[in-house]
Each structure stands twice: as C-alpha cells, then as structure tokens.
Amino acid sequence: MRYWLMKSEPSEYGIDDLVRDGMVAWFGVRNYQARNFMRDQMRVGDGVLFYHSSCAEPGIAGLAEVVKLAYPDASQFDPASPYFDPKATPDRPRWFNVEVRIVRKTRLLRLAELRDYPELADMRLLQRGNRLSITPVDPIEWRFIVSKL
C-alpha cells in the first residue's frame, strides 16, 4: 500500500467534479516520471491526496483511492484531443492512466499551511523546483496530513 499526491487544476477537474462523478480516469499525464509512477507503482487501494494546482488557493482538497491499475490512455490516440501523441500507437502506447475514486472531500489544506509544518519539510511537493503532477507521499507524512484534514 502506497500513498500519492495527484495534482489537478480545479478549472479543468476539481474535487467537486470527483464528488459528482465518484470515479475518474486520470488521463492526460504527459510526463515520463509521473507516468512511471502510475504504470509501475500504483496499486488498487493506494491512497491519493487530491491537490488543486494553478488556482487562487492551491492545496489538498480531498482524499481518493486507486481503483484501477494503469492501462493505455485513450486520449493519446485521438487526433482531436489536446493530449494526442502522434508517436503513440495502440501496439506501442506511450501514456497510461489509472482510475481513482472519491473517498471524501476535505477542508482545503492550503499549500501555505503545508509549508508551515516542520513535519512536512521533506515532502516532495514542497521541494524547490518540483513540478511533477504525481508524487509519492511518505506514510508518515500521509498520516500527519490526514490527521489535519
């Protein structure tokens, strides 16, 4: 059992959308490190911190969990999709996505508050220059964060 933080722009897909939908395919990731986390390490039941990025109040907005192992991301084959990848073929897919379901919407634990906790000083999300949209979360950090939600 592992823990993850997954970023989404609420203007594209926010916690309220996940509450409405119940479950969602995490398609559109086009970064190899983030892809590898999904494809190689995520397992059904893994915990997910749902994070709002690129918005007025960035922070953790809810808890989710992985419900489906990674499989080829359909949008890479769709010329009409902004996520289309001309170098990907069904035989040799390049991009993958898992599916996650809502556990619960939480209070917004803002980025600024995360930065205030010395317990979270080593969190990957908070490291200088980090831009990865999917990062592993240490179990101790996970428990600490969940206790603050």
Add this chain to the structure above:
DNA sequence: GCCAACGTTGGC
C-alpha cells in the same frame, strides 16, 4: 503576467 525550474527537442 512574471519568472524560476526543469523537461524536451533537434542540430551538429
């Protein structure tokens, strides 16, 4: 809108 940080691309 700015810009630091970092990933990707492509010429050589």
Add this chain to the structure above:
DNA sequence: GCCAACGTTGGC
C-alpha cells in the same frame, strides 16, 4: 551524445 533553444508548470 552534447547542449542551446524552446516549452511547460505552477506559485506568486
């Protein structure tokens, strides 16, 4: 394989 140029992310 190097590395400059360019593109993207994402907080502020």
